[in-house]
Amino acid sequence: MANTKILVTGGTGYIGSHTVVELQQAGYDVVIVDNLSNSNIGVLDGIERISGIRPEFVQGDITDIRTLHDLFSNHGPIKGIINFAASKAVGESVQKPLLYYRNNLVGLMNLLELMPQYGVEGIVFSSSCTVYGEPDRNPIDESAPIKPATSPYGNTKQISEEIITDVIHAGAPIKSILLRYFNPVGAHPSAEIGELPIGVPQNLIPYLTQTAAGIRPALTVFGNDYDTPDGTCIRDFIDVVDLARAHVIAMRRMLDRHDTQPLEIFNLGTGRGLSVMQLIQSFERATGVKVPYTIGARREGDIEKIWADPKKANEVLGWSADTDIDQTMRNAWKWQMKVSHAD
Ligand code: NAD
Numbered sequence: 001m002a003n004t005k006i007l008v009t010g011g012t013g014y015i016g017s018h019t020v021v022e023l024q025q026a027g028y029d030v031v032i033v034d035n036l037s038n039s040n041i042g043v044l045d046g047i048e049r050i051s052g053i054r055p056e057f058v059q060g061d062i063t064d065i066r067t068l069h070d071l072f073s074n075h076g077p078i079k080g081i082i083n084f085a086a087s088k089a090v091g092e093s094v095q096k097p098l099l100y101y102r103n104n105l106v107g108l109m110n111l112l113e114l115m116p117q118y119g120v121e122g123i124v125f126s127s128s129c130t131v132y133g134e135p136d137r138n139p140i141d142e143s144a145p146i147k148p149a150t151s152p153y154g155n156t157k158q159i160s161e162e163i164i165t166d167v168i169h170a171g172a173p174i175k176s177i178l179l180r181y182f183n184p185v186g187a188h189p190s191a192e193i194g195e196l197p198i199g200v201p202q203n204l205i206p207y208l209t210q211t212a213a214g215i216r217p218a219l220t221v222f223g224n225d226y227d228t229p230d231g232t233c234i235r236d237f238i239d240v241v242d243l244a245r246a247h248v249i250a251m252r253r254m255l256d257r258h259d260t261q262p263l264e265i266f267n268l269g270t271g272r273g274l275s276v277m278q279l280i281q282s283f284e285r286a287t288g289v290k291v292p293y294t295i296g297a298r299r300e301g302d303i304e305k306i307w308a309d310p311k312k313a314n315e316v317l318g319w320s321a322d323t324d325i326d327q328t329m330r331n332a333w334k335w336q337m338k339v340s341h342a343d
């Protein structure tokens with residue numbers, strides 16, 4: 001009997017590539033669609049080196065409905081979708097809101113429209129803790145209020161969640177699981193795949209590892225006068241492989257269980273908050289490499305502190321983020337060394 005086939009949109013991207021490996025190792029067949037706007041084709045080699053299987057790949061844009069018709073017709077039958085494909089740079093979304101609304105929403109709507117036609121049963125959606133804004137208290141669980149978005153990017157995640165909810169409430173014959181990621185970091189322990197930021201990284205870990213590698217002179221810590229123990233912001237940093245594993249469990253639950261609700265929402269985090277300074281210390285401890293840093297001004301729009309209550313995912317999915325942060329930092333560093341030496 002053929003394996004169940006999953007469509008992974010954005011599957012050559014950072015979280016997508018790690019998830020493809022976990023899906024393959026769990027026995028799923030994978031077809032990736034990616035327009036390579038924020039990733040490159042070489043990622044397929046990395047995936048193949050880990051799993052021994054080259055996923056089917058369609059270079060295309062999910063905002064183009066014809067591409068999707070062709071994909072479902074020629075690469076089916078597809079039983080489930082994981083929709084990673086989206087633009088994700090918060091600052092850029094403020095400058096180019098239409099690009100973000102079009103790319104992140106039209107792609108999703110195309111998928112939702114075609115799923116029933118092609119017999120696709122479920123879709124896992126990449127949402128974000130950004131929907132919670134600045135939490136009233138931490139840790140934060142799924143029942144916490146959604147706060148007004150502070151960027152067009154964040155708004156696309158809120159609107160996407162609403163679109164999926166409305167479509168399911170309208171009786172579409174599909175299921176969905178919305179996964180709210182906290183801060184994904186690290187790389188595959190094999191260093192075959194990892195995060196590949198284009199240009200100057202906006203996120204903490206790639207900036208930190210590039211600084212440690214000597215590519216950038218110093219990391220600027222954005223503010224040390226917050227109301228936190230050491231004054232720097234607090235986040236819930238989750239290992240990307242732990243995050244990837246959750247997608248496999250979510251997919252299995254959607255496709256194999258007939259007793260679950262058609263729409264479910266889970267926080268994916270460790271449940272532990274770490275400050276920016278603690279993360280730098282973890283990196284230095286884990287790798288023995290010093291990170292030159294300076295304290296700078298606060299970054300506009302930053303959340304002071306947020307970390308997950310992952311109890312629902314722990315109990316309902318039977319999943320937890322177990323990788324030790326020092327191990328995650330070692331993986332991030334191993335990946336950075338590999339990328340630096342490839343240049
Ligand atoms: P990424 O940019 O590495 O991956 C996204 C992939 O989608 C890229 O390979 C890109 O080329 C592709 N893509 C973009 N638009 C497309 C389109 N219209 N058609 C086809 N392919 C397209 O990002 P990531 O960090 O892996 O994030 C994956 C998802 O998770 C995104 O939806 C993102 O918003 C969400 N998310 C990410 C984070 C994070 O910190 N990385 C946190 C919360 C949520």
Ligand code: WQD
Binds near residue numbers: 127207221222235276
């Ligand atoms: C983490 C902490 C910075 C860079 C963003 C998006 C969010 C989500 C994940 C998708 C903050 C500090 C950073 C630097 C620093 N993405 N920092 N110096 O802001 O939590 O979340 O990515 O949904 O929507 O907003 O992540 O990695 O940018 O920052 O001091 O050079 O590191 O101020 O406190 P963030 P981040």
